[in-house]
Amino acid sequence: MNDNAPRTGLYGLMAEFTTPEQLLDAANKTYAAGYRQMDAYSPMPVEGLADAIGFRKHYVSQAVLAAGLTGCVGGFSLLYWIAKIAYAHNVAGRPFNSWPAFIPITFECTVLLSALMAVFGMFAMNGLPQPYHPVFNVPEFARATKDRFFLCVEAADPLFDKERTREFLSTLTAYEVADVEN
């Protein structure tokens, strides 16, 4: 995506569909036609849609795993350091590093950091919060969060040609094809 490009001219062409099946079918056909710079918009998750537009690696699980391990190691180290180094005192002859007693807090730290990463990492990777996006310039796009389904082929795609792409999109079962201004 050309997020840093100057905000003038055409961002892409957007086809509107009335059902998720039509959108999925159109996304598959558009990908098969060779387009790569595109995105699909739907009011609810549609199974297989991300695959259809060629988006496969989202790295959310990897980020969460890394955060979880950090929480796990960090939590345990904190307790170890408190109980054995910073404030070591003998409680009824128990070993300073009484690790079984550290498990609950270690677990909670693991969950806490994983959850924070799952949410904030996911939003960050999605580039949110992002108040402005060209797709919002299409008036019909307001229904993308309610009951309409959209496919946007971006002008940044090497195959993109305003006329030919519009022609291609109208061979799909699109309800309407609109220009997306930057």
Added chain:
Amino acid sequence: MKTEEVVRPIPPDIDPGPDHVLGPGHDIATVTDRISGVIYQPLAKTPKPWFFAFAAAFALLQLLLIAAAWLFYKGVGVWGIVIPIAWGFAIVNFVWWIGIGHAGTLISAILLLLKQDWRTSINRFSEAMTLFAVACAGMFPILHLGRPWLAYWLLPYPNSMWLWPQPRSPLLWDVFAVSTYATVSLLFWLTGLVPDFATMRDTSKHQWQRVLFGMLSLGWRGSAKHWSRYQMAYLILAGLSTPLVVSVHTVVSFDFAISILPGWHTTIFPPYFVAGAIYSGFAMVITLAIPTRKWFHMEGLITMRHLEAAAKVMLGTGLIVAYGYAMEAFISWYSGNPYESFMYWNRMTGPYWWSYVMLISCNIAIPQLLWIRKVRLNLTALFIISIIVNVGMWLERFVIVITSLHRDFLPSSWGMYYPTIWDWATFIGTIGLFTTLMWLFVRFVPMLAMFEVREDLHHMQHTGAYEVKPLPAHGD
């Protein structure tokens, strides 16, 4: 291609009975309009009972403020706590509230992993309940501190005296468990709300609402790439919350079980606390869902299917709790430990015998009525039973805390606990806080997860479980 559009009217709110999760005649647009319509209706058009319920809740909230102010001014002496019963209502209420929260997490996380169809409509609602219940729970240990302004001493932080909290103590585990639980519940709830706020942003007719919801929605635009990451994050949150919810009440039970006090020092506490938490939480879901769906005419979205399933979970977890009580009684006899057996005998026949009798009737005897399908499908009966279970679960914590503490090993250190008016005011006040937040939530935030209802509807349509009637073409 483009034709003049026919819009489906919102169908009447009909309860489709105990076999369906959605009333007839909907499509993805009408469910959206139906749920967001609650928020868009003018304030004056809000159902009257909502105003009465909100006024009552808000009045009780003032009681909490008064009770807390008096407590901060005078100190914990205004409560009935004495030695040996240093843990009075504060801990009873803490455990009760945090237990109530557990049903919300169970519904949103565990039922998501189990792919239960009746989860979707009530998950947002129960997550909110979790959040508000945890807020009430979290206040009690702090109010009980005596010097609540020093609550940050509970956390490990580098202080000038180089003192650190004791990591071997379940009380510190509790600090981590409850604060993690509160944080994760909030994240789960807010993450679920983002796509719905985007819907509100795009459907609102008022500029200020569009700006407000636009900020809250973080610019969500429903991109397939975003949904892909979002769903993975949501699934991970569910997977994390499932062991988390079990760990939280386990750690709460450790507050008791790790001690050596008869009546507390038992290995059955963790599983039976977790089951009890889910039991009381589902009771609270039913208590809140029945009036809410009636006031806002949500019968087509919160159906008998949801309520009956919740009733069945209540019955099941109630039986686990019954097993817990039976095992406690059995072990106190079978162990041959005189302190253990005295504790249980005292619990049943001592000065607090009435609380034990009420506990068994509220938690074990009366809920058995739920075996009868007619009772499960009768809203009045279900509502009353859910309140009884709420009371019963509060009594359970009262019995565990008070009867175990008041007579331990040495008769010379026995005592009695009499809650004062300030104990009651604080407790009832938190009910005010909880219901105030809850009623504000159902009126001003989408109480059901719109995008998940849409997803479910589409899924059911595919599997043939739900029929969306085709719209008549324009001009027909």
